Amino acid sequence: MKLGVLISGRGSNLKALIDACARDDYPAEVVSVVSNKPDAPGLAYARNADIPAKVINHQDFARRETFEAAVDETFADAGVDLVCNAGFMRILTDSFVDKWRDRLINIHPSLLPAFKGLHVHERVIEAGARISGCTVHFVRTEMDEGPIIAQAAVPVMADDTPETLSKRVLAVEHKVYPAAVRLIAEGKVRISHERVILRIGGETESSAMFVPPLP
Ligand code: GRF
Numbered sequence: 001m002k003l004g005v006l007i008s009g010r011g012s013n014l015k016a017l018i019d020a021c022a023r024d025d026y027p028a029e030v031v032s033v034v035s036n037k038p039d040a041p042g043l044a045y046a047r048n049a050d051i052p053a054k055v056i057n058h059q060d061f062a063r064r065e066t067f068e069a070a071v072d073e074t075f076a077d078a079g080v081d082l083v084c085n086a087g088f089m090r091i092l093t094d095s096f097v098d099k100w101r102d103r104l105i106n107i108h109p110s111l112l113p114a115f116k117g118l119h120v121h122e123r124v125i126e127a128g129a130r131i132s133g134c135t136v137h138f139v140r141t142e143m144d145e146g147p148i149i150a151q152a153a154v155p156v157m158a159d160d161t162p163e164t165l166s167k168r169v170l171a172v173e174h175k176v177y178p179a180a181v182r183l184i185a186e187g188k189v190r191i192s193h194e195r196v197i198l199r200i201g202g203e204t205e206s207s208a209m210f211v212p213p214l215p
Helices: 012-021 043-048 064-077 094-099 120-127 162-185
Strands: 002-007 029-035 053-055 082-085 104-108 131-138 148-155 189-192 195-200 203-205
Touching: 002 012, 002 064, 012 029, 012 043, 012 162, 029 043, 029 064, 043 053, 064 094, 082 162, 104 162, 120 131, 120 162, 131 162, 148 162, 148 195
Parallel strands: 002 029, 002 082, 029 053, 082 104
Antiparallel strands: 104 131, 131 148, 189 195, 195 203
């Protein structure tokens, strides 16, 4: 399965995907990386791995639609099957989301549907939540909504700061994102009535609340 990855910044989830793809038995490869920010540090991970990486600066486009048309064209030219948002900080229009429907996924640093949006770790601590985590989900037009593919949970410690919590969550993000992509690439993910049905080892798992075996 050919992956196109959209980034805006650090790119540690991109790196996790690139590292997973380097393994012999991994059923996907990153064929194209696009950043909407010219100075995104994550671009270096793609370049170091000889993956075509392109800056498509949203500020160069008067309209969101034309920016997205450039992204779409880049991924289509590269033969992308699945688009992975990895810290991509632009809202995508309904038309892009519909075009890539069920072939566009995102990772969010909370246990969705809790704590959608920005400043997640601050809000988790502020709320006194005891458990947090991350979610990989198909993208729908509403922000941080869509069928859930995989989640992992981590504890929130009494003395956590947003930085320490973010570090703990990020460590599981780097395992769950490649695991979720593997499930999709192996044809084990199906969507029914906007919930993910997973087929693992011949068994059908009807619940989307599934934590995959971590690699
Ligand atoms: C991650 O926490 C991800 O869940 C969120 O943005 C952050 C991106 O980090 N969507 P990175 O750029 O992958 O290091």
